[in-house]
Amino acid sequence: MEVTRVLRMKEGMGDTSYAKNSFLQQTVISMTKSIREEAITNLYRSTLPGSMAIADLGCSSGPNTFFLVSEVIKSVEKVCQELNHGSPEHQVFLNDLPGNDFNSIFKYLESFKEKLRNEVVAGELGRCFFNGVPGSFYGRLFPRKSLHFVHSSYSLQWLSQVPEGVENNKGNIYMASTSPPNVLKAYYKQFQRDFSLFLKCRAEEIIDGGRMVLTFLGRKSEDPSSKECCYIWELMAMVLNDMVLEGMIKEELLDSFNIPQYTPSPSEVKLEVEKEGSFFIHCLETSEVNWNIYEDTR
Ligand SMILES: C[S@@+](CC[C@H](N)C(=O)[O-])C[C@H]1O[C@@H](n2cnc3c(N)ncnc32)[C@H](O)[C@@H]1O
Numbered sequence: 254m255e256v257t258r259v260l261r262m263k264e265g266m267g268d269t270s271y272a273k274n275s276f277l278q279q280t281v282i283s284m285t286k287s288i289r290e291e292a293i294t295n296l297y298r299s300t301l302p303g304s305m306a307i308a309d310l311g312c313s314s315g316p317n318t319f320f321l322v323s324e325v326i327k328s329v330e331k332v333c334q335e336l337n338h339g340s341p342e343h344q345v346f347l348n349d350l351p352g353n354d355f356n357s358i359f360k361y362l363e364s365f366k367e368k369l370r371n372e373v374v375a376g377e378l379g380r381c382f383f384n385g386v387p388g389s390f391y392g393r394l395f396p397r398k399s400l401h402f403v404h405s406s407y408s409l410q411w412l413s414q415v416p417e418g419v420e421n422n423k424g425n426i427y428m429a430s431t432s433p434p435n436v437l438k439a440y441y442k443q444f445q446r447d448f449s450l451f452l453k454c455r456a457e458e459i460i461d462g463g464r465m466v467l468t469f470l471g472r473k474s475e476d477p478s479s480k481e482c483c484y485i486w487e488l489m490a491m492v493l494n495d496m497v498l499e500g501m502i503k504e505e506l507l508d509s510f511n512i513p514q515y516t517p518s519p520s521e522v523k524l525e526v527e528k529e530g531s532f533f534i535h536c537l538e539t540s541e542v543n544w545n546i547y548e549d550t551r
Contacts, residue, residue: 256414256513257350257389262313264354272315272357277542278407279317284540285406285468286324292464292535293328296402298336300462305329305379306400308346310390311408314354318347319365321404323372326381330373340379348386348394355385389413391450395458403455403465409448410470412513416443419511424494427486427512428478437477444515448522449529456531465532471516473539482516485544 262271297305307325312318326343333340347358362383370378388394390405391413416439422432428440455465472481480487493510496502519537526532 256411258352260350260411260513261352261354262315264314265357266315270315271313271354275313275315275317277544279320280542281468282317282321282324282406284542285466288536288538289324289404289466290328290331292466293325293402294332296462296464297329297332300401300460301338302341302401304342304344305402306344306346307402308348308386308395308400308404310348310394310403310405311411312347312349312353312358313408314349314357317406318358319361321406322347323365323369325402325404326369326378327373330378340377342379343381344384345381346384346386346395346400348388348390350389351387353387355387359383359385390454391447393454393457397457398460400455400459401463403459403463404467405465406468407470409451409467410514410516412440412443412515413447413450414443415511415513416440420509422511423508424490425487426490426493426507426510427514428483429487429490430478430483432478440515441477441521444517444521445525447515448517448525452526452529452531456529469517469522470514471522471539472518475518475520477515477518486512 263269263274264271266272307322309318309321312321322345326345329343330340347355349355366381369381386394390408416436418439419436422429422436425432425436428437459465470482472479474481493502493507497504497507519539523534523537526534
């Protein structure tokens, strides 16, 4: 299956759109605020850029990418004020797969810029330039040495393709406790290939001294079929199996369907970064979020 051609979050601003159903992902962006601020402060202080190129990879559509971009720009402005420097120009690149609803993003751009100008207190906001970048982050997206700060949240769990050789994962749609060992191995291999390619491409695009903050949907456990990350797909598989029993979908269709995701453990992420060799990890943390995010906020 060509994930690049078919994957997209639900477009628009309707009740079932990603924009209206991504509060969990926004909470995740909030949780990484201090890590992002530290990365940006160190980046600015060590490179003192006159123009700052920022990329949000897997931005989707809706308020989350605006929220992230405003947080990043405010952090840059804050460190400039601390150092008594004028604001740099901000060049923002919003990336996602070509099927993403970029139109919805651009429709809200002017009101976003207006709001940002009002929110940046005690200083003038540097000029902001926005660019949409359609394409897979498992390939080169930007010219050499052109980016200062790369951000990606809740996107890198998506693989570039369903792993090969998982045809015997019958009755399941992802890694599960009943998956044969070759299926677990194939998923892990695909993650290794994809993530190391991601790192290699970013290493070519980021300036020396640049920074990345990556947030994965992952797991704490070393068991790839642990309930932490697989349970949601096991529930979905149960429903699909019932639909097969009721004759609503064909068994062959269910057997040939597998989700192109991998939720890595911290040590799997660390191993790939070290093996690829272009980046140094300053901080690697895991946090838990409640799937029912509204339970935490009532
Ligand atoms: C769950 S959304 C997260 C969106 C946003 N970062 C947020 O936190 O709300 C994951 C996004 O990753 C995008 N994505 C998945 N694979 C990708 C790839 N290979 N290249 C670029 N974007 C990708 C999807 O299209 C989707 O919009």
